[in-house]
Amino acid sequence: MNALLDLDQLRTFIAIAETGSFTRAASQVNKTQSAVSMQMRRLEERIGQTIFVRDGRQSRVTDAGVRLLDYARRMLSLNAETIAAFSADAMSGTVRLGLPDDYAPRLLPTVLASFATTHPNIEIEMTCEQSSCIHRRVEDGRLDIGIVTHGDCTKGNIGRIIRSEPLLWVSSAHHSVHCQSTIPLALGTPNCSWRHSATESLVRSGKQYRVAYVSSSAAAHTGAVMAGLAVSVLPESALTSDMRVLGDREGFPELPHCDIALLRSKTAQDRIHNALAAHIVNALDNVSGSGSLAAE
Incomplete structure (x- = not known):
């Protein structure tokens, strides 16, 4: 094999591998789905x-693809590092980013990895806490940028809403815990907006429930769900193939949408903060800038 590999094709390949979808990858790399398929x-x-x-609705990487993925990431990283090394205008520094662990599994492999590729000299210090804690840290300047569940922060219209998606009831696809007469739930702490939405909707529908597992960790909720121990609520983008979505047919009421907001400290106004904020918004935005900008 003596043909040179195309970096743009490798970038698209990584996007598909990380999102599991040609459609989502096409949006991420700003190409049509047919162009992505051709690449x-x-x-x-x-x-x-x-x-x-x-693999069902997903596109799964083969063993050969897994091998290529490691090379592709290194090639793109080296390319970005090379360009940065010879650019007098290259940005460098540290950005302090906070987000709940609900979003970390979806952001770290895709959004932040691609940012590291294009901005290799910018370091990101990560903090994972509840949205309300992230909000306080951004307000007092201990964090530069925060990604939060909008309803979990109680000071009205804060930040910029950059994503809105359905909040769904989920259980394990391999268990029937949702058929119990009193539904065991895995939910957040009492100040969690998802918990409020879940319990209030069950009360209105007259469905019996008990809060069996309480944690601020989304991983704990997912673990209880996958073990067949409880039903929980998750945004649509967090679903996996091993989960069952519950709706009217199973007697579960409709839930409101989940709004994700980006917060920015008043002291975080450097180019490196602009770069990361813009990258996150471009990667996650599905509301066309309709959110509030009050705290930006």
Whole structure:
């Protein structure tokens, strides 16, 4: 094989591998889905291997694709590092970012990894706490940027809402805990807006429940769900193939949307803060700038 690998194709390949979807990757790399498909066909021709297979609605990376993924990330990182090394205008410094662990599994592998590729000299200090704690830390300047669940911060219209998606009832696809007469729930702490939405909707519908597991950790909720021990609530983008979405047919009432907001400290006005904030908004925004900008 003597053909050169195309960095743009590798960038698209990484986006598909990380999102599990040609459609989501196309949006992330600003290409049409047909253009993305064509790029992957050409990449497979170059390396002489199949790198994706269909797995239900997801696109799964093959063993050859897994091998290529490591090389692709290193090549893009080295390319960005090389450009930065010869750029007098390269940005460097540290940005303090806070977010709940509800979002960390979705942001760290995709959004922040791609930011590190394009801005290798900017370091990100990560803090994972509840949204209300992130809000306080941004307000008093201990964090530069925060990503929070909008309803969990009680001071009215804060920050900029950058994403809105359905909040859904979920249980394990392999268990029937949702069929119990009194539903065991895995929910957040009492000040969690998702918990309020869940319990209030069950009360209105007359469905019996008990809060069986309480944690500020989304990983704990997911663990209880996957073990068949409880029903929980999650935003649509957090669903996995092993989860069952519960609705009217199972007797579960509709839940409100989940709004994700970006907060920014008044002291975080440097170019590096602008770069990370813009990158997060471009990657997550599905509301076309309709959110409040009060705290930006």
